[in-house]
Amino acid sequence: MSEASSGAAGRVAPQPEAPLDPRAIEAIKLRHPWRTVLAVVLVIIAGLFIYDAAFNRPVYNWAEVGKYLFDTRVISAIGYTLQLTVYSMIIAVVLGVVLAIMRLSPNPVVRAVAWVYLWVFRGTPVYVQLVFWGMVPVVYKTIELGIPFTEAVMTITTKDFLSYFTLAVIGLALNEAAYMAEIVRAGLLSVDKGQDEAAVALGLGWWHTMTRVVLPQAMRVIIPPTGNEVISMLKTTSLVTAVPFTLELYTRTRDIASVTYQPVPMLIVASFWYLVITSILMVGQYYVEKHFAKGVAQRPDVMKPSVETGVVGVVGLDDPELTDDGTSSRRPGGTS
Structure with missing residues (x-):
C-alpha cells in the first residue's frame, strides 16, 4: 500500500460536535x-x-x-347630501x-x-365654479334647439329646465372628474x-383588453x-350654497341656527352626521380595497426540505478515504 493510502487509512474521520444544551434566550424588552x-x-x-366641553362651556348647549340631532329637517338634509355625493361621483367616475x-x-388633438x-x-x-354654475340661468336664459343659423325648433327656459339641485350636481361632478381622470390614468399606467x-x-380587442x-x-x-x-365629495357638498342650493346638511343646520341664535350646537349636529357618514364610507372602502387586493400580498409557503440538513453529507469532509491532496484513495475496482 502506498504512503498516500496508508496516510489516508490512518486518518480518523472528524466527529460531529455534541449539540449544545438548548436554553431559552433571556431577551430584555x-x-x-x-x-x-x-x-x-x-x-x-x-x-x-372633554370635561371642559361637557361642564364648563355652556355655549355648546348639549341639550x-x-x-x-334627529330633527326631520336635519334627516331630510342628510338625504340631499347623500344624493349630491352619489350622483356627482357616478358622473365624475364615468x-x-x-x-x-x-x-x-395617440391623437394629439384629443x-x-x-x-x-x-x-x-x-x-x-370649486366654490368659484359653483358660483358660475349658479349664474347659468342668468347668463343663458333660454336654450334654443335647432339647425345653426336657422330659426330655432324648440326654446327651453333654462331656469325651468335646470334646477339648483341639478346645477349643483353638474358643478360638483365636472370638478371632480378632473381629479378622477388623473387617478384613473395613474392606475392604467401602473399596469405593465x-x-x-x-x-x-x-386576439383580444380593445374593449376586452x-x-x-x-x-x-x-x-x-x-x-x-x-x-x-368620495369622502372629500361628501364634505364638498357643503359648498353648494354658492349655487345656491340650501337643502343639504350644512346649509340646513345653518338656517336653523339663524332662527335659534345658537350656531355652535347646530355645527356640532352637522359635524356629528358628517362623521357618521364618513365612518361608514371608510369601512366600505376598506372592504372594497381588500376585495381588489386579493392575491397581491399573498406569498406561497416556503418549501420544506425533503431531507434534514444534518443528514446531507459534505463532499470532501465525510469521505474518510480522501488523501491530503483531495483525491480518493479508492481504486476504480473498489479496492484500496
Whole structure:
C-alpha cells in the first residue's frame, strides 16, 4: 500500500460536535419611557378637553344638540347630501375614465382637449365654479334647439329646465372628474405594458383588453384614492350654497341656527352626521380595497426540505478515504 493510502487509512474521520444544551434566550424588552409619558400626557389633555366641553362651556348647549340631532329637517338634509355625493361621483367616475383614456390617446388633438379640461377645472376653486354654475340661468336664459343659423325648433327656459339641485350636481361632478381622470390614468399606467401586448397577442380587442385585463389590475391602484375622493365629495357638498342650493346638511343646520341664535350646537349636529357618514364610507372602502387586493400580498409557503440538513453529507469532509491532496484513495475496482 502506498504512503498516500496508508496516510489516508490512518486518518480518523472528524466527529460531529455534541449539540449544545438548548436554553431559552433571556431577551430584555426595550423600554420606551418617553413614549409612555407622551401617551399619558395626551390622554390627560383629551380628558381635560372633554370635561371642559361637557361642564364648563355652556355655549355648546348639549341639550340643544340632542334636540336637533334627529330633527326631520336635519334627516331630510342628510338625504340631499347623500344624493349630491352619489350622483356627482357616478358622473365624475364615468367622465374621469373617458378623460383618462383621452389623455393616453395617440391623437394629439384629443390629448390637448383633455389636458385643457383638467387645466381649467383643477386650476380654479370649486366654490368659484359653483358660483358660475349658479349664474347659468342668468347668463343663458333660454336654450334654443335647432339647425345653426336657422330659426330655432324648440326654446327651453333654462331656469325651468335646470334646477339648483341639478346645477349643483353638474358643478360638483365636472370638478371632480378632473381629479378622477388623473387617478384613473395613474392606475392604467401602473399596469405593465406587457399585459396589453399579451392580450393583443391572444386576439383580444380593445374593449376586452381594457375591461378584462387592464382595469381589473388597475383597480388596486384606483380604489384607495377614489375612496378618499368620495369622502372629500361628501364634505364638498357643503359648498353648494354658492349655487345656491340650501337643502343639504350644512346649509340646513345653518338656517336653523339663524332662527335659534345658537350656531355652535347646530355645527356640532352637522359635524356629528358628517362623521357618521364618513365612518361608514371608510369601512366600505376598506372592504372594497381588500376585495381588489386579493392575491397581491399573498406569498406561497416556503418549501420544506425533503431531507434534514444534518443528514446531507459534505463532499470532501465525510469521505474518510480522501488523501491530503483531495483525491480518493479508492481504486476504480473498489479496492484500496
